[in-house]
Amino acid sequence: MRLWHLLVIAMLRVGGAIAQPVDTALPEAVAQFGPADAPALLLRSTTDIAVLEPAITAFVGANPGVAVTYEQWGSNALYDRARAECMAGTGGADALFSSAVDQLVELVNLGCAQPHRSATTSALPAARRWRDELWGVTREPAVIVYNTRLVPPGDVPTSRFDLLDLLRRADQRYAGRVATYDVEASGLGYLFAFVDSLEATTFGALLEGFGRSGAIATCCSAEIIQGVSQGRYLIAYNVLGSYADSAAAPDVARVWPADYTLVLSRGYMIPRAAAHPVAAAALLDFLLSTQGQAILAASGLVAEGGAAQAGAHDTSARPIRIAPALLVARDQQKRAQFIRRWRETFPNGQGG
């Protein structure tokens, strides 16, 4: 079943191929899976097409009557588009798959989703589903990555406390060589930083350490990992582990922080006005099935044995709960305060 053909259309794609009634934002890339004449399920995702390609291919292979149109979006554009469509009540995507679960929680909270219940969704732990309208499909840790060539084994930080000690070191070896997400530029970085601020008091000390040592706040997982690989940065904090895997960067190693490791589940949601809700539910059930999870694990999206990898106590893996508490992260004022605090730490942090 190699019927799918991949059409990667760059951001320069000329409008008109797909009607866009709500706004003029465009997907970063589009791919078509399955038979061309079958009704196509429109999946909007923040995940790179290449990462999800094996899973989607297996899905259309197992369901011959279904095709999937895969649109890859930035998380903020995806959220804006979905919210606008929901408020207008017009049909758009049949399924949303985003790493910015706080955005999806808000969409569900606004009543933009429709429920689906099956044996596989019911088997999910409570932390990975809400209202039977939003489900956490993957399991990806926020890790510390470092350059294996440039960081001596004795310096490898196994926890936030180790990282803090490195930042405070008198020899300034790591000054300006530690990177993390810019919370303003990266939705995922904001989510991780926000949950960090809730999890432990270490966050305040870390921010202070970042500020003193002149750490770099920059955008985008791929860029950070590339920087670590090339030796521009020695260590990066709170990088999504799946990117560290799939980027296949040389000289990069991961550490699950032993004090605690945030584990992100990418959210899957079926919009209320979806044109193909049955197919969207079938895709969800497939992704959550044993086969689907195995394929996702092979793509690095489902990490196993967090505690074992962290080599620490069992409670070190802390899933980011898909729950209304994430609405706090979406609050305008809360966000503004958080970013102001961040700015105070990284006065020149406009990474590039």
Add this chain to the structure above:
Amino acid sequence: MVEAVHATPRSLRLRVAMGVLSLLSVGGIVVALASFAYGRQAAREAYDRLLVGAANDIAEAIAVIDGVPVVDLPVSAFDLLALAPDDRISYSVRGPGGVLLTGYDQPVPGSISAAGQGFFDSTFGGERARFVTVPRRFAERDFSGTLLVTVGQTLNARNAMALGLTRDALVVAGLAGLALLGFAFWVIDRAMRPLSDIARDLAGRDPHDLTPMDTAVPAEMAVMVAAMNGFMRRLERQITAMRNLISDTAHQLRTPVAALRVQAELAAEEPDPAKTRQMLDRIAGRSRSLGDLLDQMLSRALVIHRTDSARRVVLDLRDIALEVIERRDHELVAPGREVVLQIGDAPVLVLADELSLSEAAKNLLGNALRHGAGRVQVGAGVEAGQAVLWVRDAGPGPDAQTLARIGQRFERNAASRGQSAGLGLSIARAVADAFGGRLALEPGADGFRAALILPQAEAGT
């Protein structure tokens, strides 16, 4: 079809089951409505407290920084609201003039904004939701005014709780109903057990055993057992009377019939016509008295039968006395004897059977004619509050020995002599007994009186 259904006896158990089930279904509806109302009330109060808690939590987190109110939205408020895990949350913080500081632009009713606080129902994202507004007042140098914190939640958890409470109440009601049904069946079983005991007792009885049944049964059933025992008593009396009749008849008829036969045989062999003639006269006389005896025995059997079975009516004893005389039987039995009726103007009422009383009166009169002497008087009247029907003759009456014996059921000597004084009196006594009275035999200076003394009846009963 309908008749067939009616003909089928309905089981008591089925009736009770139907009754209990209809009670349960009506009760179930009432319980369901009541518990749903109660459950909604309880759920509303419980979850309203969550809303207030969360709203206060948020209100506490507002601070005025550089003259501007800033909301540091607390996660704890949302964790509190997440106790209703599947409900969507709306929140807003509004400054003076209703300006939205943060949260969703959910309209707040004017009455609530005016009052500064209160609960209200509205919709959120197309779903019904419950809201609360609490105030937070500031009186700082650089900011003064009231902020309104509004928190709302959809109703899933409330409805689930109300339905859960309703379901629990219905389960309890259902279980109670089942227990009630079982208990009712048990009680019916217990209550009906004496009936089957009685049935078994009756089925196992010897046909001749007419002794009363055990009356150690519940009061409701004692009525029936008493009636059945009464019925058996009457049956036994009848059977005894019949048995007596048969044995009396056999006993009393055997001797005179044998004598008749002997005399008839003698007459057949007698060559002398004159003697034959004489013998035939004697045979005729004997046959006549045998006929009288038979009449009396049958009438006695009739009387005994009727006193048990005939309906009792109010009678005037004067009518009985009059009727006995008007039948003029005495002119055949004792031609030439004077028979006088003696009655007053007032009615003499009793509750009895007319035929039995007539038979008794006839026998008393017959006795007086046969065994008494002189003028015979027949009368009726009220004496000492009791109704009396009497026959008096001018003779001295029987001697004391006979008097003591007389009136027994079976008076052999009288019968074997072909006379039936004893039998006649025994009929009168049986009648008197049957109607709650007695037979008085009173020898006196002006003759012998035989009186039937009965309780007086009220007119019209």
